[in-house]
Amino acid sequence: MIHIENLTKYYGKNPAVNNISFDIGDGEVVGFLGPNGAGKSTTMNILTGYLSSTSGVCTIDGIDILENPGEAKKRIGFLPEVPPLYPDMTPLEYLNFIYDLKKCTLNRKKHIDEIISVMRLGDYKDRLISHLSKGYKQRVGIAGALISNPKVLIFDEPTIGLDPRQIIEIRELIRSLGKNHTIILSTHILPEVQAVCDRIIIIDKGTIRADKATSDINELAENKKRFTIQIAGPRQEVEGVLRRVEGVQSVEYLSTSKNNGTLYRVQCKPGYDSRKRIFTALAERQWPIMELNTLGTSLEDIFIALTSKQ
Amino acid sequence: MLAIYKREMKAYFSTFIGYAFIASFLIISGVFFTLAVLAQAADADVTVYYAGVIYSFVVLIPLLTMKLFTDEKRLRTETVLLTSPVSLFSIVFAKFLAAFTMFSMTLGISCINLIPMYVYGDQNTMIILGNLLSILLIGAAFISVGVFLSSVTENQLVAAVSTIAVIGLFLVIGMFSTSIGFTPLRVVLNFFSVFNRYTYFTYGIIDYAALIYYLSISVLFIFLTVRVFERRRWA
Structure with a gap:
């Protein structure tokens, strides 16, 4: 047309x-x-x-x-x-x-x-x-x-x-x-x-x-996985375990709530989805996952990445 | 083209400008008529009256033309005209025609001034018609100048003032030419003078050279206006 x-x-x-x-x-x-x-x-x-x-x-x-x-x-x-x-x-x-x-x-x-x-x-x-x-x-x-x-x-x-x-x-x-x-x-x-x-x-x-x-x-956007995860477990140790899981790029502490444990934001390396590995790692230690929310990379991120490349 | 013409005609009356133009035209022509004809009794000369009317165009014509294109630019409505399947010439000509309609309509109304002349004396109708024809031609030329100047600026005031300046120049150009010793310059100034050309019409004779001169001014400025839009498109 x-x-x-x-x-x-x-x-x-x-x-x-x-x-x-x-x-x-x-x-x-x-x-x-x-x-x-x-x-x-x-x-x-x-x-x-x-x-x-x-x-x-x-x-x-x-x-x-x-x-x-x-x-x-x-x-x-x-x-x-x-x-x-x-x-x-x-x-x-x-x-x-x-x-x-x-x-x-x-x-x-x-x-x-x-x-x-x-x-x-x-x-x-x-x-x-x-x-x-x-x-x-x-x-x-x-x-x-x-x-x-x-x-x-x-x-x-x-x-x-x-x-x-x-x-x-x-x-x-x-x-x-x-x-x-x-x-x-x-x-x-x-x-x-x-x-x-x-x-x-x-x-x-x-x-x-x-x-x-x-x-x-x-x-x-899916390619760059990001999610927040809430885990009932000792904060320092959980953070250490998360960091060691294959494919995890960074872990950021967000908040702690009395009954539901601690909230983190996890960023995976490009091409990796570490959710299953995280589950296994936490299950071994009997630290339950209370909540997991994936954050799709917003179009903004793609947009900025594409338009700022020279 | 008809759509734009109708819109412009309506716009003259939905804003005060149309009424302002008609009122000032009639007041000014009435005053000149009283001074040049009614007050002169036996020496009354309709040509002097119409010369006065032509001088008043310096302020009257810009009223009609100053907002024709400036408003389109200010309101960003020109996009709707320029992206519609209407040629640039049609857009420009429709606006010119609307202004010219207002002008000739008012000139027509002002003819009621002439009634006492027919009631109280014998008149040479050819002289009056000659004067009217020349005024229509001069009006068309000046309106096209105003249309052009409204297309080059976004500001109504700039359009109005520059139109006043150019029309003023056209009118006074011939006045000084007699006092210029340098012949080629005098000839050139006389050539462009609106007044020198119009003399024959006031005898009731159609001067074809002058007719063509006035029409070519109109055509030239309408053409230039179209060029302004073409140039902007390619700029």
Whole structure:
């Protein structure tokens, strides 16, 4: 659906996006991750035809955005970081305006009513946009992107500045839209991509650092095992035994409780899972494990590891 | 294009700017009409009245144009225009057309000033029509200058002040040309002078050279505005 090949964009002498390539298939929901200034927004702006690339190819549904911008743009719904809303319009007027702007041919009233009900804007459709809260403005922005039912939806930081309940709503909405749209979503919020996306592209300093299925990224995280363990036994000795177990990299004392023993955080060496060995070692000494919680390496760790590598 | 045009027209009336423009245009033209026509009795000259109106464009035209593109940038709404399947020319021209509609509509309303002239005397309608045509052309040229200047800045005030400066320059350029001894410079200044060109219209004659001159100013600045957006896209 989206094909990007050797895309490069220079601002003056500085490359904002440097020779990136990727393909996104029909119905995929892809998370675009990267620190500020990584080139996420630039890539999105090129995809939507807002900016031109210095070199490289970018096609939407087989249509080159530079050669035939009119046709390509009809296939895209774009929500920029700041929703492009006119404060002196009502949501209904705004959606009608976008409908005309996109030269939409669907039944006007039916289509707009449908979007208003999906976005739950019914009670607000006749209020001035300037009087709406941030969350509702965001919804109007997304509603605008949905007009003409484009195949590709591009959302730049769609949940920024929303309260937790709204964030969950918007995420659910994006997930449901993913059933019949191709979606690219940029965000700083890592659990968001884990929750919503099938695939994650990590971009830094204009180049792609990782391009993996979300499940693979989670597996990558599994690779570095970390867990907390609570053991009923004498503190010093238990700590000594834990350290000697094969594959354990570090043991950190956390707290002691009267009835349930002592809590430690254990970090395994890469590729090792020492949980079974720890069990055997403790069982030999009859020190019961009261509790064991694995801590998955967060996406943050992977992200930092990938983006700080030079 | 129609969508953007309609939106702009609506925006003129949902903000106070449209009303401010109409009111100031009518007040200023009314004052000039009283001074140049009604107070002059037999010496009344409709051309003097319209010359006064043209001078007032220095402040009136920026009212119409200063927010056309600056607001889009400030509100970040230009993304929705630039990522929609509408050509840059259509975007620019729709905005130009909206400003021009406001302008010609108000000029039309101001024609009620002329009623007493017809009631109390015989008028040469061709002279009046010539004046109106030239004003429409000059207005279009100045509006396109304003559209261009609103596209190069994010600040309404900068857009307004620079438009005032450029329109002012167009208007005074011809005044000083007679006092310049250096012939080539005088010829150049006369060429660019908006006023020297418009004389024939005030006799009720359509001066095609002037017509083309005014239209080319409009086309030039609309073209430059499109270029501003193209350049930004490629920058």
